[in-house]
Amino acid sequence: MLRVPTDHASPAAAAAAAHRTIPCARPARARTAARYSPARTVVAQADAAGLGLVGSNELRVAYQGAPGAYSEQACMLAYDDCEPVPCSQFEHAFLAVTEWRADRAVLPIENSLGGSIHRNYDLLLKYRLHIVGEVGLPINHCIMALPGTKKEEIVCVQSHPQALAQCENYLNTHYPNSRGVVHQATDDTADSAKRIAQEDIKGYAAIASRRAAELYDMEILDEGIQDDKLNVTRFVALAREPVPVKDDDGSQRQYKTSIVFTLKEGPGVLFKALSVFALRDINLTKLESRPMRAAPIVTDEAGSVQKLKRFNFVFYCDFVGGTNDATVQNALRHLGEIAPYMRVLGSYPLHETDLSHLSTKDV
Numbered sequence: 001m002l003r004v005p006t007d008h009a010s011p012a013a014a015a016a017a018a019h020r021t022i023p024c025a026r027p028a029r030a031r032t033a034a035r036y037s038p039a040r041t042v043v044a045q046a047d048a049a050g051l052g053l054v055g056s057n058e059l060r061v062a063y064q065g066a067p068g069a070y071s072e073q074a075c076m077l078a079y080d081d082c083e084p085v086p087c088s089q090f091e092h093a094f095l096a097v098t099e100w101r102a103d104r105a106v107l108p109i110e111n112s113l114g115g116s117i118h119r120n121y122d123l124l125l126k127y128r129l130h131i132v133g134e135v136g137l138p139i140n141h142c143i144m145a146l147p148g149t150k151k152e153e154i155v156c157v158q159s160h161p162q163a164l165a166q167c168e169n170y171l172n173t174h175y176p177n178s179r180g181v182v183h184q185a186t187d188d189t190a191d192s193a194k195r196i197a198q199e200d201i202k203g204y205a206a207i208a209s210r211r212a213a214e215l216y217d218m219e220i221l222d223e224g225i226q227d228d229k230l231n232v233t234r235f236v237a238l239a240r241e242p243v244p245v246k247d248d249d250g251s252q253r254q255y256k257t258s259i260v261f262t263l264k265e266g267p268g269v270l271f272k273a274l275s276v277f278a279l280r281d282i283n284l285t286k287l288e289s290r291p292m293r294a295a296p297i298v299t300d301e302a303g304s305v306q307k308l309k310r311f312n313f314v315f316y317c318d319f320v321g322g323t324n325d326a327t328v329q330n331a332l333r334h335l336g337e338i339a340p341y342m343r344v345l346g347s348y349p350l351h352e353t354d355l356s357h358l359s360t361k362d363v
């Protein structure tokens with residue numbers, strides 16, 4: 001039997017536990033102050049007009065990482081003039097919004113080279129936040145060390161696992177394990193640079209942004225070291241409330257919708273589920289499956305012995321079209337007849353990433 005995935009066992013318990021553990025860098029704001037902040041009007045306008053187009057003074061945007069992280073850049077791309085709020089873990093950013101300590105969270109969801117950021121898919125299901133926007137950020141990695149360090153002195157390269165994955169070929173060519181260089185995963189790119197700088201760690205290098213090198217006075221040994229010049233991370237913006245999808249604001253803006261659903265077991269069930277989009281010419285842009293953490297395993301009674309029958313999954317799907325569109329509404333109604341559980345994570349303006357900084361040769 002499939003079970004419907006649940007959110008927190010108890011929201012109050014989750015919030016109480018979270019209060020004890022979240023080291024989100026900013027002091028908590030009073031709940032009422034955040035609720036009635038004049039910034040909310042500006043925020044609503046920013047979301048409604050489309051990310052990146054309207055200034056968003058006073059908007060507090062939670063992200064994972066230290067200042068100089070790519071996620072911080074994504075916050076500013078999504079909401080110019082916002083106040084980025086660094087959090088040490090992805091879940092802390094979800095909690096910061098849930099508990100009114102931030103107005104938005106901007107979190108990485110997938111990268112063109114490294115693939116999906118699975119943790120954030122799982123957290124999207126665990127929390128009841130809404131996707132209100134997306135931005136694609138071109139990622140240009142630098143390798144950096146303490147000023148004066150020579151390349152041959154490097155014994156360890158540290159960075160976020162996604163960044164290490166995106167630079168795999170470069171690392172294996174220039175700093176290979178076979179030469180005794182360790183590739184070490186850390187919580188985020190900028191924090192690796194910060195620690196090496198602040199703790200004066202000789203022989204260590206970090207993979208991070210140019211901005212991180214500038215912030216922490218690190219020397220760049222090489223730039224543009226990702227395995228493909230075209231390296232883009234897609235971030236989603238999360239809020240407590242969904243944004244209204246405009247029927248006709250004259251902007252010709254395209255929308256996207258993200259959903260999560262489960263399926264009963266049986267031949268062709270995923271094919272049938274996806275046919276609700278294909279039949280209506282709805283363009284899917286992403287499909288991801290994750291373990292259903294609320295009930296990951298289906299078992300069978302074989303005599304007196306419990307046997308593993310199969311694993312349980314949830315499916316995440318993005319497609320072009322907003323929930324205001326009758327065709328999308330029909331597709332979702334149709335999917336609702338097939339899927340035991342379905343939730344719309346958000347409908348939001350589609351973001352077209354500006355790649356004009358790359359030469360045509362690179363593209």
Ligand SMILES: O=C(O)C(=O)C[C@]1(C(=O)O)C=C[C@@H](O)C=C1
Nearest residue numbers: 069070071108160162188189233
């Ligand atoms: O460590 C950072 O700088 C981050 O913002 C995280 C992150 C990620 O999780 O994918 C964001 C963009 C890059 O793809 C590499 C790392």
